Amino acid sequence: MNDSYFKVWEIAKTEIYHFIKLYHISKIHYTFEDYFNHITTQYKIKTLPHHFSDEAILGLTLIDNLGISFSYESESSPNRQNFTKCHELGHLVLQHSGTVFSENAQNQDWQEKEANYFSSFVLMPDIILLTKIVYQQITFQDLARELKVSPQALEIRLEDFLHYQGHFSIEQAREVIFQYKTRKSDILIQLIQSFKEKIIKEYEAIQVEDINYFKKLTTETDFITNQEITSLIDPDFQQTLKKQFPHFRISAYYDKGLAIWYTWNTQALSEIDSRRKAKLKHYDIQNKGTS
DSSP: OOHHHHHHHHHHHHHHHHHHHHTTOOSSSOOTHHHHHHHHHHTTOEEEEEOOGGGOOSEEEEEETTEEEEEEETTSOHHHHHHHHHHHHHHHHTTOSOSEEEEOSSOOOHHHHHHHHHHHHHHSOHHHHIIIIIISOOOHHHHHHHHTOOHHHHHHHHHHIIIIITOOOHHHHHHHHHHHHTTSOOHHHHHHHHTHHHHHHHHHHOOOOHHHHHHHHHTTOSEEETTTOGGGGOHHHHHHHHHHOTTEEEEEEEETTEEEEEEEETTTOOHHHHHHHHHHHHHHHHHHHHO
16 A cells, blocks of 8 residues: 555545535536646746756746746646646645755656646546546546546556555556556446445545635625525624624624525625615515515
8 A cells, every 4th residue: 555645645635626516616527727727826826838958857846935836848748737737736735845846757756756646636536537437438538638638647547546446456457447448348447436435435525614615705706695605694603704704794684584694895895785785685585485
């Protein structure tokens, strides 16, 4: 058993499954890009191409007082660049020590290996492999194309899964993948199917807390009710909001036996405007109940 593999998987699955659920990402249409763009925007990470002769450095991460920047080899294929981007992101999410990280074929210390695992997991999470290989039963070639990865990256991901999760030897894993790749056997589908319960259990174990959902909603709207977040009626949750979001106020509108709890951004809406919105929301709910 590879401790590094499972250590990184625990971190990566928490990150990516939480993101998928929080932003309601379709498992059928999943690619790494939504998550990558979200993190680089959140941390104001600059992403840019570079070029070294013979592609000596595939990726580079720099962290200094000016911020964080990722760079990738401009002459690499788009799929190779995708792997590099997620690899560099791995150094940040895994909280590796250092301010400069360079990815190349010769540098294979433990941090680089962990970043490789992270990249592989973000590009091809277990729940997505289950969806596409078992439920959709798409081909190896289509799977690589849809997930925007190279055939080599997909082979290694599946090989690692069978080796570490299924306890296959490397040779056995490669043979199963070859059969899938050449469409000579559906044994890989059967093997992934045998892990279905475990994969789904891990996915369902990751929950999105209401405070995180509230934080997401504040980037989309200045007015939120208990129709969007039911915890808004909970006094403890209200206290948490007041501490973490001091520019949001909370109130309630009650009429005809129905109460609407709501909160609004005082920097964008007046109390009168928020009250008006609450009345309209109340009216809509009442009409739905009587229609």
